[in-house]
Amino acid sequence: MAEGRTLAPGAAEGEALVLAEPLSFWGGMDPASGMLIDAHHPQRGALLAGRVVVMPSGRGSSSASSVLAEAIRAATAPAAVLLLEPDPIIALGSVVAAELYGAACPVVVLDAPDHRRLQTGDRLRVVADDDGARVESS
Amino acid sequence: MDLVALDDRDRALLDGAAGEAGRLAMRVLVRMARAQGAERLRDVTRAHIDGCLYHGRAGLDFARRLVDGGGRVTIPTTLNVGSLDLLHPDRFRGDPETGRQARALMDAYVALGCRPTWTCAPYQLPGSRPALGEHVAWAESNAIVFANSVLGARTDRYGDFLDICAAITGRVPNAGLHLDERRRGEVVFRLEGIGARLRQDPVLYPLVGHVVGAAAGSRVPVLIGLPERASEDDLKGLGAAAASSGSVALFHAVGLTPEAPTLEEALGGRAPLREEAIGPERLRAAREELTTTAGDRLTGVSLGTPHFSVSEFGRLVDLLDGARVHADVECYVSTARDVLPEIESRGWVGALEAAGVRIVTDTCTYVTPIMRPDGVVMTNSGKWAYYAPGNLGVEAVFGSLEECVRSAQAGRVTVDEELWDG
Numbered sequence: 001m002a003e004g005r006t007l008a009p010g011a012a013e014g015e016a017l018v019l020a021e022p023l024s025f026w027g028g029m030d031p032a033s034g035m036l037i038d039a040h041h042p043q044r045g046a047l048l049a050g051r052v053v054v055m056p057s058g059r060g061s062s063s064a065s066s067v068l069a070e071a072i073r074a075a076t077a078p079a080a081v082l083l084l085e086p087d088p089i090i091a092l093g094s095v096v097a098a099e100l101y102g103a104a105c106p107v108v109v110l111d112a113p114d115h116r117r118l119q120t121g122d123r124l125r126v127v128a129d130d131d132g133a134r135v136e137s138s
Numbered sequence: 139m140d141l142v143a144l145d146d147r148d149r150a151l152l153d154g155a156a157g158e159a160g161r162l163a164m165r166v167l168v169r170m171a172r173a174q175g176a177e178r179l180r181d182v183t184r185a186h187i188d189g190c191l192y193h194g195r196a197g198l199d200f201a202r203r204l205v206d207g208g209g210r211v212t213i214p215t216t217l218n219v220g221s222l223d224l225l226h227p228d229r230f231r232g233d234p235e236t237g238r239q240a241r242a243l244m245d246a247y248v249a250l251g252c253r254p255t256w257t258c259a260p261y262q263l264p265g266s267r268p269a270l271g272e273h274v275a276w277a278e279s280n281a282i283v284f285a286n287s288v289l290g291a292r293t294d295r296y297g298d299f300l301d302i303c304a305a306i307t308g309r310v311p312n313a314g315l316h317l318d319e320r321r322r323g324e325v326v327f328r329l330e331g332i333g334a335r336l337r338q339d340p341v342l343y344p345l346v347g348h349v350v351g352a353a354a355g356s357r358v359p360v361l362i363g364l365p366e367r368a369s370e371d372d373l374k375g376l377g378a379a380a381a382s383s384g385s386v387a388l389f390h391a392v393g394l395t396p397e398a399p400t401l402e403e404a405l406g407g408r409a410p411l412r413e414e415a416i417g418p419e420r421l422r423a424a425r426e427e428l429t430t431t432a433g434d435r436l437t438g439v440s441l442g443t444p445h446f447s448v449s450e451f452g453r454l455v456d457l458l459d460g461a462r463v464h465a466d467v468e469c470y471v472s473t474a475r476d477v478l479p480e481i482e483s484r485g486w487v488g489a490l491e492a493a494g495v496r497i498v499t500d501t502c503t504y505v506t507p508i509m510r511p512d513g514v515v516m517t518n519s520g521k522w523a524y525y526a527p528g529n530l531g532v533e534a535v536f537g538s539l540e541e542c543v544r545s546a547q548a549g550r551v552t553v554d555e556e557l558w559d560g
Contacts, residue, residue: 007173027528031194039528059385062188062277062297069299070194089297091173095166096299100199107173130172 002114004082004133007091010104013138014079016122017051019043024059025067025090034076052124053078054115057085068093072103080106080126082135084115108133142171142311143178151307159209163303170300171311180312182293184268185215185305186260188277189298190247191505192221192240200299201246204306211251211305216260218278219445220244221506224256225475225499231507240506250302256500257474259374259445261289270396273316275304279387280444280521283377286388288370290396292316295387315388321397322406323390325354326413329363333418335557337365341538343372344520347379348424349416351386357411360404361391368394371447378444379520422558428523428536434550436535437513439463439542440503442472443522450539451481455489457543463494464549468509475499504529516542516551 020042023029028038034049049071058064068090071077077097081090086109094105106128110118114135118124125138144152151164171179189197221240223229230237248254260266260276261284268274268291276285276293277300285291294314296304304310314320327350336342342365350359359380373391380386390398398404441454454471463469471490473481478499481487490497503509504526516535517523523534535551545552 008169026193027525062279062282062295063191063193064297065300066189066193066197066298069196069200073194073196073199086173086175088170088174089295092166092170092297092299095169095173096200097196099162099166100196100203 001136002110002134004108004110004114004135006106006108006128006130006133007086007088008094008105008107009128009130010080010094010098010106011127012052012079012106013125014050014052016118016120016124017046017048017053018118018120019053019055022057022059023055024061024064025071025093026061026063029067029071031067031071031074031076034071048078049076050079052080052082052126054082054118057083058087058090062089064089065093065096068105069097069100072097072105073101077105080108082115082118082126083107083109084112106133108135110135142168142176144168148179148309158207159204160306162203162207163209163306166299166303167307167309167311171313174311174313176311176313178312179309180273180316181308182213182273182275182304182310184213184274185211185301186218186276186278186281187215187247187252187301187305188218189302190217190220190244192236192243195239197298198239198243198246201243201250204302205246205249209250209306212308213305215252215305216255216263216266217247217252219256219258219501219505221501223498223500223508229498229508252305255474255476257445257476258502259447259474261285262445262447262474263476275301275310277301279381280374280378282387283381283389284374286315287377287390287395288373295385321388322358322408323360323398323404324357324411326360326362326410327353328413328415329361330415331417332421336418336421339538339557340372340375341518343368343376344379344518345421345424346416347376348383348428348520349420350389351380351382351384353414354384354386356385359386359389360398360401360410361389362401364391364394366393371450374444375520379524382521382524425536425558428520429534430527431514431533431535435514436467436516436545436549436551438467438509438515439469439546440509440515440517440522440526441470441519441539441542442498443502443504443517443519446471446473446477448477448480451486453539454543455486457540458493458495461493461547463546466549467546469495469546470498470503470509471495472498472502516545518542
């Protein structure tokens with residue numbers, strides 16, 4: 001369905017949640033509940049846990065990797081993150097959680113037309129490895 | 139996927155030559171180099187670590203994995219603030235179990251060989267300032283923007299985990315702001331029509347930073363028209379605000395910062411993507427955005443985000459002029475423990491205590507529960523005003539240092555209307 005670039009490897013399935021605006025996991029996601037908590041974000045209150053989160057980019061806070069790694073540890077993280085702009089800080093949280101807990105949250109960059117086509121509620125399978133990433137309906 | 143070219147030392151680390159911690163650190167670095175599209179790694183000479191601030195178990199698990207794997211930093215490494223004031227531990231009002239975990243995290247980073255500096259402003263410590271063109275691995279957004287912009291050192295935007303991997307291996311992905319082409323200015327901001335009073339007050343800088351951060355996003359901004367006598371403290375406040383409202387990791391100020399002797403050089407010989415004016419209206423709007431409440435109720439004043447310098451303490455002592463702050467206002471100044479001996483020797487610690495001002499070290503009042511959570515707090519920091527309402531639940535009022543001092547003494551928000559009318 002779509003091919004992308006792997007920032008952090010892994011395989012996951014889940015229901016898509018398309019975020020209209022970028023989100024920083026630090027200050028934006030509660031790792032205890034997996035909820036979106038950024039008061040300035042239009043989708044405050046949405047559940048991120050277990051979803052394939054489709055968003056344009058992160059917001060660059062250098063603590064976002066810690067929060068994502070903590071959410072992966074606590075099993076409240078997104079199933080996968082599909083980005084339009086590469087965000088190394090989000091990828092880092094996933095890479096470290098894979099090292100520590102063996103649990104991955106694939107992070108993938110898609111081209112704009114593929115990214116735009118995804119809609120909240122789509123059931124998606126994401127497979128990301130060193131050769132590239134695939135996103136398909138499941 | 140593109141492969142990263144590794145040298146013999148990199149491969150030796152991956153093979154475990156320096157133990158499990160070195161292997162883990164190098165694996166994470168190689169993975170991140172791929173994610174960033176770097177063709178190779180490069181040396182760095184110093185590191186500044188943000189990962190010592192507690193955000194949950196995962197951060198502690200990672201630090202302990204490195205300690206248990208025999209990890210040791212191989213380059214001089216300073217530590218950012220932790221969640222606790224180790225010199226004044228009773229100031230922590232949070233959950234005691236979280237406090238114990240936060241302490242364990244701070245201990246783990248010291249065990250890795252990092253210097254317990256506990257400051258977000260390592261550039262204020264003698265011997266910790268990188269030179270022009272020196273490649274370093276610094277984390278903490280205000281330190282990153284200061285190193286790149288004011289010192290002309292080169293660091294990409296590092297965060298938790300990758301900072302300590304760099305400190306252990308002495309290597310980073312050769313990407314981002316380590317590369318010449320990523321350091322060119324892209325968006326020009328021209329200061330225009332700002333009144334003399336506002337131009338002379340240090341409050342100008344966090345306001346300009348707030349505007350520039352929000353407008354530039356992750357582009358490299360170039361500023362024209364800042365006062366020629368802008369100090370390091372001024373540029374520190376500007377950068378910290380710009381790295382809060384946006385993701386600015388490098389700015390150029392023409393005639394002030396080392397990579398911007400002229401506009402042409404700041405732009406690297408290219409045309410800017412766009413040019414914007416910053417006039418008094420935008421600064422007044424920034425002040426309103428950084429203020430979350432109306433009225434004059436005041437319960438606290440917070441200074442020292444980023445950590446106060448010796449010269450800022452001098453100005454505070456002058457402004458207090460021996461008068462006490464109001465009994466109903468808690469007034470805190472955050473700073474580095476290494477700044478204390480200097481201000482103590484000048485008699486300022488005693489003067490501040492006598493005036494009712496409390497000094498916080500090793501941490502900062504916007505990242506950890508020290509102030510009362512239901513209050514209205516005035517600050518001269520764009521960064522504090524941006525983050526504290528979300529982190530702590532307080533209301534924020536942004537003002538100049540002089541307004542903060544007058545308000546603390548009066549026990550209510552006191553605004554210098556002339557400053558803002560100009």
